[in-house]
Amino acid sequence: MIVVTSRLLQTNCTIVRGGVSADVQEPEDATPSGETFVVDSPILPDELALLPSLLEQARLPQPGGLLATHADWDHLLARIPFPDATLGCAESSAVRLQAEPGGAQRELRAFDERLYLVRERPLQLGAVQALPVPGTCGIGDAQLELYPAEGHTGDGMAIWVPWAQVLVAGDYLSSVEIPTVSAREGIDSYLATLERLRPLVARAAHVVPGHGPVLDGARALAVLAEDAAYLQALLERGSAAELPHGRRSRAQRVLHAANVAAR
Numbered sequence: 001m002i003v004v005t006s007r008l009l010q011t012n013c014t015i016v017r018g019g020v021s022a023d024v025q026e027p028e029d030a031t032p033s034g035e036t037f038v039v040d041s042p043i044l045p046d047e048l049a050l051l052p053s054l055l056e057q058a059r060l061p062q063p064g065g066l067l068a069t070h071a072d073w074d075h076l077l078a079r080i081p082f083p084d085a086t087l088g089c090a091e092s093s094a095v096r097l098q099a100e101p102g103g104a105q106r107e108l109r110a111f112d113e114r115l116y117l118v119r120e121r122p123l124q125l126g127a128v129q130a131l132p133v134p135g136t137c138g139i140g141d142a143q144l145e146l147y148p149a150e151g152h153t154g155d156g157m158a159i160w161v162p163w164a165q166v167l168v169a170g171d172y173l174s175s176v177e178i179p180t181v182s183a184r185e186g187i188d189s190y191l192a193t194l195e196r197l198r199p200l201v202a203r204a205a206h207v208v209p210g211h212g213p214v215l216d217g218a219r220a221l222a223v224l225a226e227d228a229a230y231l232q233a234l235l236e237r238g239s240a241a242e243l244p245h246g247r248r249s250r251a252q253r254v255l256h257a258a259n260v261a262a263r
């Protein structure tokens with residue numbers, strides 16, 4: 001697995017190779033075996049453009065598929081460097097994309113205009129493959145496990161990579177960003193998602209959040225506890241809820257105010 005962290009928003013893109021046994025040494029000139037998936041995406045045009053050669057240098061096959069943990073625009077950009085790869089997402093995300101045609105593209109355009117970013121190619125999502133969640137997704141001869149992860153948005157999934165003991169959490173368990181919810185019922189489903197992820201986090205070697213540093217299992221459990229305590233306080237005390245330690249900057253307080261308004 002390789003994690004690429006964007007210089008903007010510390011957005012993580014996770015590259016997973018499955019279906020290849022670790023102890024087989026491949027000759028230098030052999031075609032790389034197994035199958036590669038790219039989960040979520042970095043944001044900047046140069047970071048996206050470098051992904052194909054990064055895979056080549058790491059001797060990984062070009063991606064057989066792309067996965068998005070949820071349908072927020074900043075997680076959908078891998079279609080730009082890999083326009084022919086199928087994009088898979090949770091059924092809930094596919095429904096959301098269908099309900100808001102062009103929505104991700106509009107938000108990307110607004111973001112790019114604000115930062116004067118120029119892209120060579122527009123984002124075209126094409127046909128999206130809806131994956132049943134909970135469920136599994138084949139990669140080579142191995143399986144990724146998919147778990148519902150809702151609350152940050154009304155859609156989404158977390159991905160467990162059994163052979164690496166890695167949880168790709170989507171926009172949960174970030175040590176740089178407080179939990180953000182879009183609606184009142186979001187707080188309850190966010191808390192339910194944290195409880196659903198807890199046993200996976202407890203046996204994870206690493207957790208890759210949507211934004212921020214990759215965490216070891218123990219640190220991720222601590223973030224999980226802080227996030228659950230914050231959300232509980234948000235339910236009970238609204239704006240008086242104390243923000244998690246280390247996530248109390250002015251920008252985090254703006255996110256907190258939005259959570260209070262949603263509540």
Ligand SMILES: [Zn+2]
Nearest residue numbers: 072074171210
């Ligand atoms: Zn995000």
